[in-house]
Amino acid sequence: MVEFSKALVTHETTIPGVVLFDLPVHGDNRGWFKENWQREKMLALGLPDFGPVQNNISFNESAGTTRGIHAEPWDKFVSVATGRIFGAWVDLREGPSFGTVFTAELDPSQAIFIPRGVGNAFQTLEDNTAYTYLVNDHWSADAQGQYTFLNLADESAAIQWPIPLEDAELSDKDRAHPRLADVVPMAPKKTLVLGADGQLGRALREVYAGDPSVEFAGRNEFDLCDAASYERNWKNYSAVINAAAYTGVDAAETAEGRKAAWRINVSAVARLARVAVENRLTLVHVSSDYVFDGTAESHTEDEEFSPLGVYGQTKAAGDAVVSVVPKHYIVRTSWVIGDGRNFVTTMAGLAGRGIAPSVVDDQVGRLTFTVDLAAGIRHLLDTGAPYGTYNLSNAGGPSSWADVAARVFELAGRSRADVTGISTADYFRDKAGTAPRPLNNSFDLGKIQAAGFTPAQYADRLPAYVSGVLNAEA
The missing domain is CATH 3.40.50.720 (NAD(P)-binding Rossmann-like Domain)
Structure with missing residues (x-):
């Protein structure tokens, strides 16, 4: 159930640059409304002016659908339109924080900013969950060669998935991603x-x-x-x-x-x-x-x-x-x-x-x-x-x-x-x-x-x- 009337606030996470937001959601008997991304207010709270150019939506029919862990060469602002997810993020950038993990459950009253090079994954906790994200570069087939991936079952990350992976819906590609020891960290720009x-x-x-x-x-x-x-x-x-x-x-x-x-x-x-x-x-x-x-x-x-x-x-x-x-x-x-x-x-x-x-x-x-x-x-x-x-x-x-x-x-x-x-x-x-x-x-x-x-x-x-x-x- 969506929590209404929270203040817009930020929460630091264990991964540098990854910022979790509480979003004000206003509801009544008709439903609810929220400002999912509000540049002026969020910049004042420390969100980078990351300049989104594309908005994507992932619709998932069944609870247990699991996607990731993908680190793309751009920044992302992730939120939930309907339903609820368990999100997992792993730092796959070069540097001392490589391999750091952060997890959280998100409903429509929350959002999270994911910098370039941080692996992103989620598992739906309800049927008919819509997961949305703004990105600051246009997706292209050529860009896929710059992705960095991590296996969802990696023992080093040790992510505690609410629905065990053997019972979840995964793609064959996600099952085949490398373990952390074999990941080539994403170099900085x-x-x-x-x-x-x-x-x-x-x-x-x-x-x-x-x-x-x-x-x-x-x-x-x-x-x-x-x-x-x-x-x-x-x-x-x-x-x-x-x-x-x-x-x-x-x-x-x-x-x-x-x-x-x-x-x-x-x-x-x-x-x-x-x-x-x-x-x-x-x-x-x-x-x-x-x-x-x-x-x-x-x-x-x-x-x-x-x-x-x-x-x-x-x-x-x-x-x-x-x-x-x-x-x-x-x-x-x-x-x-x-x-x-x-x-x-x-x-x-x-x-x-x-x-x-x-x-x-x-x-x-x-x-x-x-x-x-x-x-x-x-x-x-x-x-x-x-x-x-x-x-x-x-x-x-x-x-x-x-x-x-x-x-x-x-x-x-x-x-x-x-x-x-x-x-x-x-x-x-x-x-x-x-x-x-x-x-x-x-x-x-x-x-x-x-x-x-x-x-x-x-x-x-x-x-x-x-x-x-x-x-x-x-």
Whole structure:
């Protein structure tokens, strides 16, 4: 008998991600009514926004009909329309909870959310039971090859079926499924890193080293400007990290550079955004301090765009595109230093060759070491931080480029006085075709810190980095 007037509440289970719901059912002498799935209310209680695209109904004439244990490559929201079932769920995903079992009896006043890779089975306890489920991917014959199965009589799971299996109605296929010891666990969905051969890409390779669920693609493996690169089975992915970009600040001011910057930083990003929306992926996109004009003393995440040059304009446009993806992280950074050619390696080279450079002293900001940028990106994904834009540079008091250069010279055994400060206007006075630069590039880091990630002080990172550069050149 259906229990009426329960409150909508959730119950945690022994399997991570499997959530049992009590559903309010309203009844009278005519029958009953319930909101079987109500997105807004259930999201507020912690149900993932899983995006169902198909609704299925299994009608079972006789008590004792038993189906499963099937783990599909999609999420399911299971409920009973009429009758009553004994449900059994077994975690068949890779990881420490593999083999964990949860069982419960369900009537129309209950429902349960089953994540991808958790084996699902049920046994009807009444005649004429209708079992319904929403799924967030369309069933296809091809998808069956991605299923994982477990035998209903597996001794390790030791499910106590109310009606013994020898007396139940089973299919021959369900009788033939493997025991737990022979089950190949379902692998997690993948994270795809694009631009994996750049400075940030190489740092992401390090921070995800040994993780088989992360796939890396350089330009040879995934050309952002080639439509053919986007033709893949995106259902196997959960996230894309876009570490690729056109970064030629001055070259973007030329006719060809302008086209290339818009093609890579905007048009390609729009394609990625479309893929993310259509496949419910999390899109991580790396932004730049150049989306601002540098007049604010400290840039916050909600500051309005005010780019000065073409490069900044394309990065701002890319940010605007990504911002409409429901599951996105825009990670805004500045003065990136990693494995590759950059300002610090250039200054270290000049120091080693005995050159005394003039370096601009009115552009102020913080260095961002790719080891911290990559770690921050992973932190956002691993912790499921709220989606949105995050500033991420290293911490510490802002410095000018000339200050950084002087410190590099000092670490290289040269005098700080060998670096001469010069204004941006004077430095570029006789240099045609250069892009305008924002003078203040400092970020407010409060939001990323509130999300649980505190970047290292850039002054603490610099000595070891410079030492590594000098040793590599020796």
